[in-house]
Amino acid sequence: MKRLALLAIVVLVACSSDQTDPQGDWLHVLSRKKAAVASDATPHARQVYADSLRAFISRHPTHFRAREVYNLVQLEFARELAAHGRYSDAIVFYRAVLAHDPANREAIKGLNEAVDRMAVSRQKLLALEKGMSQSDVTRLLGKPMPGWKVRNRHRDAVLDSWYYRTTDGGVAGVYFRDGELFAAEEKSEAKLAPLTR
Numbered sequence: 417m418k419r420l421a422l423l424a425i426v427v428l429v430a431c432s433s434d435q436t437d438p439q440g441d442w443l444h445v446l447s448r449k450k451a452a453v454a455s456d457a458t459p460h461a462r463q464v465y466a467d468s469l470r471a472f473i474s475r476h477p478t479h480f481r482a483r484e485v486y487n488l489v490q491l492e493f494a495r496e497l498a499a500h501g502r503y504s505d506a507i508v509f510y511r512a513v514l515a516h517d518p519a520n521r522e523a524i525k526g527l528n529e530a531v532d533r534m535a536v537s538r539q540k541l542l543a544l545e546k547g548m549s550q551s552d553v554t555r556l557l558g559k560p561m562p563g564w565k566v567r568n569r570h571r572d573a574v575l576d577s578w579y580y581r582t583t584d585g586g587v588a589g590v591y592f593r594d595g596e597l598f599a600a601e602e603k604s605e606a607k608l609a610p611l612t613r
Contacts, residue, residue: 438476438479441475441476442476442479444468445468445469445472445482448461448464448465448468451464451465452464452465465489466486466493469482469485469486470486487513487517487520487523490512490513491509491510491520491523491526494506494507494510494513494523494526494530497509498526498529498530498558500562501558501560501561501562501564502561503530503531503534503558503561504534506530507527507531507534510523510524510526510527510530511527514527532558533557533559535580535581535582535583536557536558536580536581536583537582537583538582538583538602540556540557541557541588541600544556544557544597545597546597546598547596547597547598549595549596549597550576550595550597552597553578553590553592557580558580560578560579561581564578564580565577565579566579573593573594574593574594574595575591575592575593576591576595577589577591578590578591578592582602586603587603587604588600588601588602588604589601589604
């Protein structure tokens, strides 16, 4: 009888040690947060925090607060990607948020904007006006994808060429002299970084 009782205690201890403690795991995640949200946070610290959140959610998929925080981290990352012209990468993160929270307004808005920025329409190109600044053009067309900007110096002027994918599958060129728009073309023959992004 004593052996049976001892065996039961051993089994109970083994079972309890196999189960993960959500509270302890969550405290571990929060210990990573301080470095990630500091004003001088490194990309590595932010990535470590995001990875620990993702790992926590995979172990504790019903933890509401963790999912909510992870969605916020994904939305922030998606916004940063879009701000750098990496719209297709941003779309992946917006869709990941919507997979768990289909009514998330920020993700819906961000997704629509990123999809809209993936390619420019003829109407948007026709809205360009000579003399616009680069920030004016960015507000209208978005930033070009990485590798789709070229800068040259010609005599006393700085010439910038920005290229965009068009809705019909072509490439449009937008040209600046010393930061001011002086020309645009709907069909450009420029050789650019591959369209794989």
